Amino acid sequence: MSETSVPTSAPETFPQKPPEKGMFISLGPQHPSTHGVLRVAITADGEVVTSAQPDVGYLHRATEKLAEKRTYPQIIVLTDRLDYLAAMTNNWSYCLAVEKMLAVAIPERADLLRIIVGELQRIASHCVFLGTYGIDIGAFTPFLIAFGRERERILDLFEEICGARLTYNYIRIGGVMADSPDGWEARVRTFVKEMYGRVDEYDTLLTYNPIFMDRTKNIGTMTAEMAVAWGITGPNLRATGFKADVRKDDPYSLYSQFKFDIPVGKQGDCWERYWVRVQEMRESLKIIEQALDALKPGETMGKLPKVYRVPVGEGYGHLEAPRGDLGFYIISDGTPSPYRMHIRAPSFINLQVLQTLLKGWKVADVIAILGSIDIVLGEVDR
Amino acid sequence: MGEIGPLLSQLFHTGRDWAAGHGVPPLGAQILMMAVQVGIIILSISLVPMVLVYAERKVAGFMQGRLGPMEVGPFGILQTLADGIKLIFKEDVIPRGADRWVHIVAPIVACAPAFVCFAPVPFGKGMTLVDLDTSVLFIFAVSGISVIGILMGGWGSGNKFSMLGGLRGAAQAVSYEIPRVLSVVPLLMFYGTQSLRGIAVAQQARWLGVLPKWFIFYPVIGQISFVIFLICSVAETNRTPFDIAEAESELVAGFHTEFGGIKFALFFLAEYAYVFLASAMAVALFFGGGDGVILPGGLIPSWIWFLGKTFMIVFMFLWFRWTFPRMRVDQLMSFCWKFLLPWSFVNIALTGAWILWRAHS
Amino acid sequence: MTLYHFLALSAVLFSIGIYGVLTRRNVLGILMSIELMFNAANINLVAFNYYLHPENLWGQGFVLFVITLAAAEAVVGLSLVLAIYRNIKSVYAENMNILHG
C-alpha cells in the first residue's frame, strides 16, 4: 500500500482542479487540526485518498538569510522561533554547533542545567502533542490536562530560571545565561515526582482507551525501511522499530553518563507513534532525576572573549529535539557573522512522508495520521 | 405532601368549568385549557436546555481541572441566559448559494419535534400531559422527524461539505434508531402496555420489601436493554463519541456551520431537549419514573424523584462527552449493525423466554 | 365529518397524485406522486374501517400492509433511480430511452 521508494522525479503539479473521478479536498491552511498553517491538497476517490500533496511555506520568515546579517550571539534569538514548542532545544543545538567550532569548554554545572532544561522542554513539547492529538481524535479533556496542567508547571519552572515562557534565549554559547535560583532544584524534583503519576494518568485517559485505539491502531503504518528511506528521525522513526536516538548514537554533553533506555515501537502505526512519545516522557523524567543528583555548585559560563571570532571553516552540531534530529550547519568566513547557516529541521523532513503515507487510507484517517507525525510549522518553513 | 400532580389536573378542571361558566363555549374552554397545559410544557421544556448547557459547561470544567463559567451571575448561573441573548441578537446570515426556504425552515423542523415528544412523559404522579396508549412509539416517531431537520440543514447551507455532513448525520441517526426501538421492545413485552405512565406505575412494586421492581434490576434483560438504549440515545443526539455530524476537526464541516444566531440556538436547543427527553424516557422505562427509592415516596414528591433520576442520566451523557474520543464513520456504522442490533435481538429472545417461564410457573 | 367527506378528500388527493405522475419530468417527482396516491388510498381504508366496521380492525391492518409495500417499492425504486443517475447523469424520464443491458 505504501511503497518505500523515495520519488526521484519531481512530484506532479499541485492538483488544483478537482480530478474527474472522486473529490478534491484542500485541507488547510486555515484548518483546526493542521497544527498551524499547512495545506495538504488531497484527492480522494470516494472514501479512499488517492493522492496527498503537502504545500508549505506559509510561515517562511527567512531565518537562515537573517542569520547571515547577525553576529553569533544575536542568532540565538532567531533559533527560539523555529520550533516554537521546544525553543530550549533549538538554542542548545545552535550553541552545540558554534561551541564545536570554537572548541570552548563548557563547565559541568552549565551542561547539567542544559540537560535538565532540555529534558523538561521535551516533556512540555510531548504534552502539547498529547493534547492536540487528543483533540484531533475527538477527546477534549486530555488537551486541558496535558497542555493546561502539566505544561504550565514546566513553563513556571522555565520562567523562574530564565524569565521567559516561550522564547527562552537561556542557553548561550559557552554555557547558560544564569544560574538556577535557590530552591529551583527542589521544585523541579517535586514536579518530577508528581509527573510520574500524571503520565500513568494519560495511559488510562487516552492511550488504552478502546475508541482511541480503534482510531489509531494499524492506521498509517510505516515500515522501518520507508522511514529510513524518507530520512525520518525522532519518535516517528523509533515507532517503526528502528532504534535511533542522537543521545545514544552520537552522545553530546553528558548524556553518556546517564542510564536511560530508548522506547521503540514495532509496526509504526499512529498508536505506536503516540505510545513512543508517552514512554519518552517517562525516560526524560529519569534523566532529569539523575542530572539533579549530579548537580554541584560551580561556574555556569565558559571562558570566552567579549567579541570572539569563529575560525574559518564549517561546523555541524545536532541533538535529539522532541521532534527528531535537529542540526545546525554553519560555514564561517572569520567575520563576526556566519557566511551561511543551514538548519536541518526534523519536522520539514518528517512531513514529506505524507505523500506516500496518506495514500490508500480513508479520508477520515488523514487527520489521525497527520496529527501523529507531530510537525510544527515554524520549523518546517523556517 | 408536595404532590402537585393531582393538584395541577384539579386546577385544569376547575379552570375549564370556570371558563365554561363565564360564557365561553365549552369547546373554547377545552381548547383554552389545552393551550394553557401546552404553554406550561413548552416553557418548562425550553428552560431545561438552559440548565443543561450550564450543567455541561460546569461538569466539563470540573472534569478538566478548571471551574467552568463563573463570571455571569453567582457561580456563572446566568451564563446560558447571556449566551441565549447574544445568539438572539446575532445577524441572520443566509448563504447566497443556499436554498432560502429550506435554510429558514431547517432549524424549526429540527427543534419542534423535541417539544412534541414531551407530551406522554410521566413527570410524576398525575403529571402526564397526554397519557397516550402508544406513547413509546409516538416518541420514536416524532423524534424521527428531526432527522429530516438535519438533512434540511445540510441542504440549506448550500456548500457540498455541509451536505455531506448532513447525510452522514442522518444516516447515523436512522441506523441507530433501529436498535434503540428494539431495545425498548422487551419492556413493552414485559408490561404489555406502551404508555410510559403505565410502565412507570407498573414498576412501583418492591421485591422482598426493599429492592424496587425497576426494570433495570431484572437480572440480564434489564441491563442489556438499558445499555443499548443509552448508547443509541447518545448516538441519536449526535453526541460524543458519535458526533461525526458536527465534527470540527474532521474534513467535512458539520451540517450547522452556516447557521448563525437564533437558528444555531434552535439546533442547540434541539440537541439538549433530546438529551433530556432520552434521559426522561430512560428513567420512566428503567428506573420506575417518580417512584421513591428509600422513602415510600411520601416525603419527597414523585416529580422531584423523577427530575433527580433524570439528571443522574443526563450526567452520564455529559460524562461521556468529556471522556470519549470520536469514532470513525465506518466503525460507528459497523458497531451499530454488527453489535447493537444482534444484541437487541438476543435480548428480545431472552425476555420472551422469561415471560414464557413466568407464565408456566 | 361524515364518511363522504373523507372519501372526497382522498379522491382529491388521489387525483393530484395522478396529475403528478402524468406530468412530472423528474423520476423522483413521479415516485413522490405515487407515494401520494398510496396515502390517499390509506385514508379511504381507515375511513371505511372507522365508519362501516368499527368492531374489527381489518381496514387498519390492511393499511399497515400498504405502508410496508409502499416502503419496499420506494426503496427499490430509489436505488434504481440512483443506479440510472450514476450511468446517464440525469434523472429526467425522457433521457431514460436507451434500453440496453
Place this chain on the structure above:
Amino acid sequence: MINLPSIIFYTFSVLAIGMAIVVVTSRNVFHSAMALTGTLGVVAGFFALLGADFLAASQVLIYVGGIMIIMLFVVMLSQQPFDALQRQTNTQWLYGILFAAAVAASLIRSFRDVYRGVAAVATDTVPTSAPIGRLLLGDMLVPFEAVSLVLLAALVGAVVFGQDRKAAK
C-alpha cells in the same frame, strides 16, 4: 355544526391538499419532497382523527422517519447544478389536469349516493395497538409472513442496484 373534530378535519384537509399541490407543481425537487413530508404528517393526523392511533404513529415512523429520508438522500445525491432552470413538468400538463379532474369527479360522484349520510357511530376511541397486534398474528398471519418475504426481496434488490457495478467486479 362546529365541534372540535370537524374543525381539525377541515384545517387538516386544506393543509393536505395545499401541500399535495406543492408536491406536484414545485420547480425545486427538494421543496416537493418537503411538501410530501408535510402531507404524510397531515395524513397521520387524519388517522389519529379516525381513532387509529397506532397507525398514525407507525405512519410517521415509517414514512417520515424512513422513506422520506431515503428519498431526500437520493434527491441530494442526484441534484444537478442546472436543475433549477429545468422545467419540472412535461408538455402534456393540460391533459394531465383534465384527466385528474375527470378521475376526481367520477370518484366523488360515485361515492355520493352510496355513502352520503353515513355518520360515525359514537364509540369512544379504544386503544388499537393490542387488537392490531392480535389481528396481525392471528387472522392476518399469512399476509404478515408474505410481506416479510417481499421486504427481504426489496432489501436484496436495493443492495444489488445500489452497488456500483465497477466496484463489484
